Amino acid sequence: MIELDQVSIRLQDRIVLDDISVSISEHRIGVIGDNGSGKSTFARLLNGLIVPDSGFVKVQDLDTRNDGKEIRSRVGFLFQNPDNQIVMPTVAEELELGLKPLKLKVADRARRVEEALERFSLTHLADRSAHLLSGGEKQLVALAGVMVTEPEILVCDEPTTLLDRRNATHVMRLIAELSCQVIVITHHFEHLHDFDRVLVIANGKITNDGPAKLTIRQYMETLT
Amino acid sequence: MIIGLYVPGESIVHRFSAGPKLIAMFCIGYTMAVVDGPMALATLAMCIAFVFVFIAGLRLQHLWTATRPLVIWIGIIAVAQIGIADAQTAANVILRLLALVWTASIVTYTTRLTDMTAVIARLCEPLRPLGVSPDRVAFLIALTIRLIPAVFDTVRGVREAQRARGLERVYLAGFIPVLTRVLRQSDDLSDALVARGFERWDGS
Structure with a gap:
């Protein structure tokens, strides 16, 4: 359960998010909106990468202002550009890196890496240079790198923006099939039709909130 | 540009851990420093090239990738050494340089960065x-x-x-x-x- 209560964020003299209050408990939630509407800031609030100027964000009853580290151990975050997320040279090493803070035994670490490679169909790329993969493969590696830590919630900030349609569909299908709670910020709202709930953010406010198909249709009407 | 030069493989060189490979590299480096004469150095360089291709299972393309950045330097060293000393000295320096770079390349091509950094971590212990x-x-x-x-x-x-x-x-x-x-x-x-x-x- 994620709860935002009267959350506001200012960037110099610009209001990025304005007095937002919302509770999120559904399994799969989409967040859509125009460029600069505040979607990415909203995403970063959910794992405490940003703390609000006023109001509070609670994740499973933990306050992001005080319990950021604990929250980030429960909330995985997938960034738009996998190049900014991938650190290690090979795919297997990249997946193993995320497990370092968990202080697992070497054998447990290796088992988790192997399982994650298999789960995301990356086994054949385990020893390949992560930085020389295609965009779709890189995003899969980034996703596997987050999921290997077994987070309870996954926040994805425009995970398909840099991908072609085929890879975008593949990555979104994998994300939608995850058993943890998933919050996806995206422009590609065609991938959100099966989601449980969609929020629309405009000018720093939640302007629409409801079932996916209805909310997306109403959002599209505002585009024409 | 390639990040992490590791080339996946199943060769015996790949299977050695990073520590022994680094020790071997230093030993070869020391040997190259004490051995003298173009024939001996050329033999050693050829042996290293042999290990590179036939034992480590790396391709000739990798050998060329390791050698290419040296081409200009080899030219400069050859001109300078022939000018200052003689052709034999130039050959000695060039062969030592090639052998050292090929040896280091064998290590980097066959060792994962994490294995290498694990050795560094142990050294910093x-x-x-x-x-x-x-x-x-x-x-x-x-x-x-x-x-x-x-x-x-x-x-x-x-x-x-x-x-x-x-x-x-x-x-x-x-x-x-x-x-x-x-x-x-x-x-x-x-x-x-x-x-x-x-x-x-x-x-x-």
Whole structure:
């Protein structure tokens, strides 16, 4: 359960998010909106990468202002550009890196890496240079790198923006099939039709909130 | 640019851990320093090339990739040494250089960066009482190696953008955009590491 209560964020003299209050408990939630509407800031609030100027964000009853580290151990975050997320040279090493803070035994670490490679169909790329993969493969590696830590919630900030349609569909299908709670910020709202709930953010406010198909249709009407 | 030169393989050289390979590299380096004469050095260089291709199972293309950056230096060394000393001295220096670079390349091509940094972490272990975290040192080295080509990519991107706009020779104008992009990438990478829990990692 994620709860935002009267959350506001200012960037110099610009209001990025304005007095937002919302509770999120559904399994799969989409967040859509125009460029600069505040979607990415909203995403970063959910794992405490940003703390609000006023109001509070609670994740499973933990306050992001005080319990950021604990929250980030429960909330995985997938960034738009996998190049900014991938650190290690090979795919297997990249997946193993995320497990370092968990202080697992070497054998447990290796088992988790192997399982994650298999789960995301990356086994054949385990020893390949992560930085020389295609965009779709890189995003899969980034996703596997987050999921290997077994987070309870996954926040994805425009995970398909840099991908072609085929890879975008593949990555979104994998994300939608995850058993943890998933919050996806995206422009590609065609991938959100099966989601449980969609929020629309405009000018720093939640302007629409409801079932996916209805909310997306109403959002599209505002585009024409 | 390739990050992490590791070439996956099943050769006996691949199967050795990083420590013995680094020790072997230093021993070969020492041998190359004490052995003299073009014939002996050429034989040693050929042996290393043989190990490179037939025992480590690397391709000739990898040998060329390791050798290519040296071509200009070999030319400069040859001219300088022949001018200062004689052709034999020039041959000695060039053969030593080739053999050392090929040996180092065998190690980097057959060893994962994490295995290499694990050795560095073990070497830093005596510094732990002084407050140094060996794992953090190893991670910082890996991170630095990962960022070098990223910075090169940024510079190339800015140069291409400038050329596309007809700014062929205005090198200084690229400095600010490169700096801005690198700082932004650093911010993104820092966010990614925090999001992956690295603030909880005490380096143990």
